[in-house]
Amino acid sequence: MDENVQNMTEELGKKAPSKSNINEIDFAYSQEVIRKMSDYFDEKVVGQKQLKFSLIASILADGHILIESVPGLAKTTAAKAISDAVDGKFARIQCTPDLLPADIIGTQIYNQATCKFETMLGPVFANFVLLDEVNRSSAKTQSAMLEAMQEKHVTIGGKTYNMPEDIFIVIATQNPIEQEGTYPLSEAQTDRFLIKEVITYPTAAEEVEILKRIESGVISEKTDPVLTIQDINKVQDIADQVYVDEAVKWYISSIVVASRRANQIPGFELGKYVRIGVSPRASIAFLKMAKAAALMMGRTYVTPEDVKVVRHQVLRHRIGLNYSAVADNISVETVIDGIVNSVKTP
Known part of the structure; x- marks a missing residue:
């Protein structure tokens, strides 16, 4: 050095x-919001404490997160659990080799009734976007997310459309690059993610707990959100201070x-x-x-x-x-x- x-x-x-500059009231408020997110996550996901930390921290820091592991380790479940805790708009995009950029950001469709082109916005226009198995899509489709993630807007038909102003976080999951049918993300793409978390297999005790929850139906049980978008906005402001x-x-x-x-x-x-x-x-x-x-x-x-x-x-x-x-x-x-x-x- x-x-x-x-x-x-x-x-x-x-x-x-x-x-x-954080006063006692705001500090207590932030701790309550963090606790609610943590408890909600624990209800839906067994173990994965490091992943919980990374997901909550990325939300507080208002950044995108990339999660990597072999299939079946609850990447999608964990990402959806932390976003379901907040009463905001959620969208899931399942990436496949034939997925097109227009399937993500939207496109223009000709309306025969009005003889005009109409813009149909894609699923990326949400508060929380789960980009599932992002490295199974082609490089062209992966690049479609760059403008949205970095600039927080996209261009369709020469017109710019902004992402949600209050909160916009992409939670992307990927399989290891040695897995069949994957396309490595470019350095420009990965650098747009604030952090990357890698998760491993659960312990034997955690595996038993998963089976118990599956059998009892706890994991699939729908639970109401415990936070609002305004809560997240405020705690992000507190974290910034x-x-x-x-x-x-x-x-x-x-x-x-x-x-x-x-x-x-x-x-x-x-x-x-x-x-x-x-x-x-x-x-x-x-x-x-x-x-x-x-x-x-x-x-x-x-x-x-x-x-x-x-x-x-x-x-x-x-x-x-x-x-x-x-x-x-x-x-x-x-x-x-x-x-x-x-x-x-x-």
Whole structure:
């Protein structure tokens, strides 16, 4: 890491105050909203605590989330559960190889009765959009979501249509790229997601609990929403006010810069596996996710530990590894841990 950056981080860390503009009423309100989302998730999904954290944090941070696992591990169930907790418009798009961009964003249809073209908006115009198995669609269809996710509008027939103003979050699921019938997402596409979560198989005890809930009908039972769009808007505003000291911002910057110079970190042998570092979007994602993590942990200020907690979610889809990493069976999480550990905590 750059010596000047390291010195600046250490110096700021010695005098890092903790202050926040969040009052006690707003803080208590945010904790209640988080609790309701958490409880609703637990009613519908067994285990997957890390996924619950990532889903709630991405909503607080107002960002899109990419979820990856082999089929059958409740990716869709979890995504729908967290969105069903909120009384907003929900849309599910099942991606297939023959899915067209117009099937997502909409198109113009000729009305013979009026002899005019009419615009039919697609399912993407919703508060929560579940993009199921996104990497089973073609590259052309995947790119149709780029403008919507980043700019929060789409263009149909030369006219611009805006996404919902209050809240617009895409929850995309994908299968591992080695699965049959998948199309790898481009780096430009994955970078639009605030975070990426990877989930694994449940434990034996969790598997038994799943069977019990299936048998009793609890999982399929319809439950009313416990929150409104206004609740989410307010808690997002509160999360945005979480205090981040200058030392923590330098710490985030140091990690991001280190990812771009991984092969220059002294004594870091894994640096040779890094093909490309992360973009400034990673710094922004770190900032937003650290604020959300702090609020979820009952604090109105961010600590360096909050940054470490979200390191995998923020970086795993942004750091590019070379073929040597695949050949040597080096995971991106291992490389991320090495990069973060190379930066001194303020």
